[in-house]
Amino acid sequence: MSRLQVVSGKGGTGKTTVAAALALALATEGKRTLLVEVEGRQGIAQLFETEALPYEERKIAVAPGGGEVYALAIDPELALLDYLQMFYKLGSAGRALKKLGAIDFATTIAPGLRDVLLTGKACEAVRRKDRNGRFVYDYVVMDAPPTGRITRFLNVNGEVAGLAKVGPIHNQAQAVMRVLKSPETSVHLVTLLEEMPVQETVDGIAELRGARLPVGRIAVNMVRPEVLDADALELVRSTPRTALARSLSGAGLGGARRGGHAERLVDPLLEQAEEYAARYTLEQEQRAVLGELGLPLHELPMLAEGVDLAGLYELATELRKQGIA
Amino acid sequence: MSPDGTQAQTRPQGKDRPQGKARALAQEGARPLSPARVLDIDPLLQDPGTRIVVCCGSGGVGKTTTAAALGLRAAEMGRKVVVLTIDPARRLAQSMGIDSLDNTPRRVKGIDDAAGGELHAMMLDMKRTFDEIVEAHADPDRAAAILGNPFYQSLSAGFAGTQEYMAMEKLGQLRARDEWDLIVVDTPPSRSALDFLDAPKRLGSFLDGKLIRLLTAPAKLGGRAGMKFLNVGMSMMTGTLGKLLGGQLLKDVQTFVAAMDTTFGGFRTRADATYKLLQAPGTAFLVVAAPERDALREAAYFVERLAAEDMPLAGLVLNRVHGSGADRLSAERALAAAENLEDPRIVDQDGGKAGVRNSPDTYGSSDSPDSDPPADAASATTADATDATNAANATDAGATATEDASAPAGAPGTPERSVDQLAAGLLRLHADRMHLLSREQRTRDRFTARHPEVAVTEVAALPGDVHDLAGLRDIGDRLATGHPELPEARV
Numbered sequence: 001m002s003r004l005q006v007v008s009g010k011g012g013t014g015k016t017t018v019a020a021a022l023a024l025a026l027a028t029e030g031k032r033t034l035l036v037e038v039e040g041r042q043g044i045a046q047l048f049e050t051e052a053l054p055y056e057e058r059k060i061a062v063a064p065g066g067g068e069v070y071a072l073a074i075d076p077e078l079a080l081l082d083y084l085q086m087f088y089k090l091g092s093a094g095r096a097l098k099k100l101g102a103i104d105f106a107t108t109i110a111p112g113l114r115d116v117l118l119t120g121k122a123c124e125a126v127r128r129k130d131r132n133g134r135f136v137y138d139y140v141v142m143d144a145p146p147t148g149r150i151t152r153f154l155n156v157n158g159e160v161a162g163l164a165k166v167g168p169i170h171n172q173a174q175a176v177m178r179v180l181k182s183p184e185t186s187v188h189l190v191t192l193l194e195e196m197p198v199q200e201t202v203d204g205i206a207e208l209r210g211a212r213l214p215v216g217r218i219a220v221n222m223v224r225p226e227v228l229d230a231d232a233l234e235l236v237r238s239t240p241r242t243a244l245a246r247s248l249s250g251a252g253l254g255g256a257r258r259g260g261h262a263e264r265l266v267d268p269l270l271e272q273a274e275e276y277a278a279r280y281t282l283e284q285e286q287r288a289v290l291g292e293l294g295l296p297l298h299e300l301p302m303l304a305e306g307v308d309l310a311g312l313y314e315l316a317t318e319l320r321k322q323g324i325a
Numbered sequence: 326m327s328p329d330g331t332q333a334q335t336r337p338q339g340k341d342r343p344q345g346k347a348r349a350l351a352q353e354g355a356r357p358l359s360p361a362r363v364l365d366i367d368p369l370l371q372d373p374g375t376r377i378v379v380c381c382g383s384g385g386v387g388k389t390t391t392a393a394a395l396g397l398r399a400a401e402m403g404r405k406v407v408v409l410t411i412d413p414a415r416r417l418a419q420s421m422g423i424d425s426l427d428n429t430p431r432r433v434k435g436i437d438d439a440a441g442g443e444l445h446a447m448m449l450d451m452k453r454t455f456d457e458i459v460e461a462h463a464d465p466d467r468a469a470a471i472l473g474n475p476f477y478q479s480l481s482a483g484f485a486g487t488q489e490y491m492a493m494e495k496l497g498q499l500r501a502r503d504e505w506d507l508i509v510v511d512t513p514p515s516r517s518a519l520d521f522l523d524a525p526k527r528l529g530s531f532l533d534g535k536l537i538r539l540l541t542a543p544a545k546l547g548g549r550a551g552m553k554f555l556n557v558g559m560s561m562m563t564g565t566l567g568k569l570l571g572g573q574l575l576k577d578v579q580t581f582v583a584a585m586d587t588t589f590g591g592f593r594t595r596a597d598a599t600y601k602l603l604q605a606p607g608t609a610f611l612v613v614a615a616p617e618r619d620a621l622r623e624a625a626y627f628v629e630r631l632a633a634e635d636m637p638l639a640g641l642v643l644n645r646v647h648g649s650g651a652d653r654l655s656a657e658r659a660l661a662a663a664e665n666l667e668d669p670r671i672v673d674q675d676g677g678k679a680g681v682r683n684s685p686d687t688y689g690s691s692d693s694p695d696s697d698p699p700a701d702a703a704s705a706t707t708a709d710a711t712d713a714t715n716a717a718n719a720t721d722a723g724a725t726a727t728e729d730a731s732a733p734a735g736a737p738g739t740p741e742r743s744v745d746q747l748a749a750g751l752l753r754l755h756a757d758r759m760h761l762l763s764r765e766q767r768t769r770d771r772f773t774a775r776h777p778e779v780a781v782t783e784v785a786a787l788p789g790d791v792h793d794l795a796g797l798r799d800i801g802d803r804l805a806t807g808h809p810e811l812p813e814a815r816v
Contacts (some may be wrong), residue, residue: 010384010385011384011385012383012385012386012620046622146384148412194790195416199414199415224757225757227753228750228751228754232750235743236747239744247666247744247747248752250745251663251748251752252661252662253658253662267650268649269651269754270751272649272754272758273751273754278788278789282789304760304764305764306764306768
């Protein structure tokens, strides 16, 4: 099991939710995981219903069986100062740099640099050991940028290579790449059973593979329960409306006669069944597309009440059940 | 028969027909809210004073499709429109004929031009846009030097704000050409919805700012007394940056910035101009969202931010709203009825087997069609049952509705049993739909409570993605209607 778990996905697919559930699942039974956020959206704080996370590792949840989930929102500017402090012991000089806008400049304008700092911080957490030589975190789960940008984000080496050919940034990038391209890392993609997210997933995987980054699993999120299967949907079409009306009437929903309450339910119910059938067909097509990728596929249920803390634990349990964690 | 059922038969007739939604809400136990203001799309698109429509919102809410649908609708109303999209789905782009990335507006064929309108569309190529700025503002030698600079190459392709900046830059260019009555802009799928407002200023202030001046013109500052601190800071800083990035990178930055600085006449000026354009009266912002918690939270944030920046908000487009033609049947009653149908023991003490969901294979394969007339069984299994038979059955069923209810037709395994299972499935689908409806309504109400001033138009959910002009036209109709067209129960 890779110790750095990177979770990406198209916007709106719930990658933050899946990353958080994965961190919870991996922490089960006494493990400690770190959930990192790199895009400054404070999505983790919202999910765990806590105040905004500072640039500091803090415990945000306890997993079943005594495990712990820590969270960290990585701020590129602070990460750079951190880094300067670590390698150059730049106390006040760092502050002077900040005042001049150099830090801002370095982290915002120089594109690759920002990403090296973010991934570098995550890799540092992966490798960090305590005094007894044990890893501080059993797993680090990263809520990463969306599918469209993930390869460029992780492939820092390529980004930085053209800019910094020598020097510490160059070395840092090399060190980060060694972790990211090793079996220590696994990049998972979250998708929905809809056309665009699936297409992006397919494209994203091709890009990741092209850059030799280790692709892990596909998590299909917000899967709606199957209420009627293909056979049932076929039967719905061939069943006379009157029979359905009588059946509904039999269930206590009013009269089956034309204009009766049960009878008047038939049309809208059939219409909803048609919508369901259309979506069902689309979903089956998308499942088939995902199936061809040859990656482990996991389906997570749509949570009836939306994602709250309880829902997060539910998803974590589901992930464990499916052997992801 | 349950008392509930009886009530259901009499209740609706006893009252004026309530608004479907309000009624559904009451049944779900939520508080009914006064409806939000309705956003009227057509007057906005028709008004010659509307020159720019900006669609913004978080990722995955249908921004691009909304922008394309608005553009098509305006064009078919007779306006000359250009739609600037950022990252359209492949098939949508193909349907508009802009699958090639050439950064130039292309006329879209196949629209209804009876009203004299035109639709053009283009897909933003951010690197190309950046290159064009350089080429337009620098002499060929200098342009070549900039375009070949590794720092420029990385910045133009990779900087997180470049796409946002270039989208706004392109908008400014299109507006300046004054060839179109209306420009509809899709905004990039930003990590935060605010990026496209911030990025131009940010990039502008960097390229035009203090640090850049220090990097490019140290000699000018060095001689002046008051600048001593800065000078010390600068040499320390260039030293540190050099150490950090490697001297060659720093040199690249300096060359790049020097070339850019003299060429551009100030990025900040351009950024300011774009910003002012967005505030101008001819601009209308539409915040696009779906009735989901995160999307609407982002939308609310956006509404507040636009107000703070004096940007003119026209309203909220709420995509993918679900409705039901049977919204008077609550989820609870639908589920109870479904259980009733699936497990006849509830009402039938004869102890039939509980119906198994999703196993309609028993349908029509009965060994013992005992309690019902064969004619019914036949009509239940034959797709081409005649209208006459249907009518007869309907009359028959209506007449015996009460009996049917107290003694459900058919034992497990009979065709009726299977029809019951199908009906139960339909009811479960309906219950899911009603739950979804009330969840969406709650989410929406939270937004409305926070921003009652924002006009809203709702677009009904479609089962699949939109791939053609007909689909876009349909979305346009839905946008203009302002509320989802619900399938009405036949009366």
